[in-house]
Amino acid sequence: MNLPNKLTTARVIMIPFFVVCMLLPVEGNTLKWAALAIFIIASLTDLLDGYIARKNNLVTNFGKFMDPLADKLLVCAALICLVELQRLPAWMVIVIISREFIISGFRLIASDNGRVIAASYWGKFKTTFQMVMVCLMIADIPALSVLTQIVMWVALILTVVSLVDYIVKNKDVLAEQH
Numbered sequence: 001m002n003l004p005n006k007l008t009t010a011r012v013i014m015i016p017f018f019v020v021c022m023l024l025p026v027e028g029n030t031l032k033w034a035a036l037a038i039f040i041i042a043s044l045t046d047l048l049d050g051y052i053a054r055k056n057n058l059v060t061n062f063g064k065f066m067d068p069l070a071d072k073l074l075v076c077a078a079l080i081c082l083v084e085l086q087r088l089p090a091w092m093v094i095v096i097i098s099r100e101f102i103i104s105g106f107r108l109i110a111s112d113n114g115r116v117i118a119a120s121y122w123g124k125f126k127t128t129f130q131m132v133m134v135c136l137m138i139a140d141i142p143a144l145s146v147l148t149q150i151v152m153w154v155a156l157i158l159t160v161v162s163l164v165d166y167i168v169k170n171k172d173v174l175a176e177q178h
Helices: 001-025 030-055 059-082 090-110 122-138 141-167 172-176
Strands: none
Touching: 001 030, 001 059, 001 172, 030 059, 059 090, 059 122, 090 141, 090 172, 122 141, 141 172
16 A cells, blocks of 8 residues: 555545535535535545656556546545535536446456556546536635536536547457457
């Protein structure tokens, strides 16, 4: 369990605290800002663990598998909370989560064939935009509503583009099943 893997694990541990801060019905904005802080810290661990792993040659199969899973868990928890708070349409979250299930299925098939598929650049862009979108939606600042909408649509487009890119680049994974 090296440092990047500890950071990934810490990101997963932060998720329940984030969800409680998002959904606990308390007067005022204190929990909203606490949720935003937790989400930002968790998101930064994503950048940090990958940087440390690559820089110090600490890339592991655990990291290749758990890092994208931790990202998915964090972002999906946030998106579901935003639907609950009526800040994000459910259909959009369904598209985003469906993409995550499809990619997870691909990874599972690849794993059965002894392959580990790392995240692509499109997937990293998608994750970045989703995380920025979540931050903007948690903050819920009226003066940033247009920016929030633009980032939301870019995140959705990148979700679909990254899915298509992933399938095209890894279509041989499915071919190995026949």
